[in-house]
Amino acid sequence: MNLAFLLLAPLAAIVLLAAPLVPVYRGVTTGKKAKRSVIANLCAFAGVCVLAFVLPIGNLVSAETAAAVSGAAAGMGYIAAALVTGLSCLGAGIAVAAAAPAAIGAVSEDPKSFGKAMIFVVLGEGVAIYGLLISILILNRL
Structure with a gap:
């Protein structure tokens, strides 16, 4: 392969990953601009997935695993x-944001309800821990 191609492919992946952060840096949070930033984020994620699937960027896996x-x-x-x-961390964040x-x-109304209230908050965080465990199991299979 061409040396310029090997240098530009990871650079394209980095640019696609960093592109959705531009609207966040500008402070866009509401309205049509927020919709556009979410769509840009999804398009960048899809672009990185395509790059990761089509182009073998770097040797991140050992020879035994690759065999x-x-x-x-x-x-x-x-x-x-x-x-x-x-996605499990995103779901846990939504659960904690509600709980x-x-x-x-x-x-604040009844200080005795602290233990019961914390159980519901911790249950939301359990979703993230389960997702992390499943991803570790997936990575151990590779």
């Missing part, structure tokens, strides 16, 4: 592990 699992299957396994971790303010309100 055991074909390149495409290993790439899909890594994408699966990343999706499991990312924590309710727990704070309950504790």
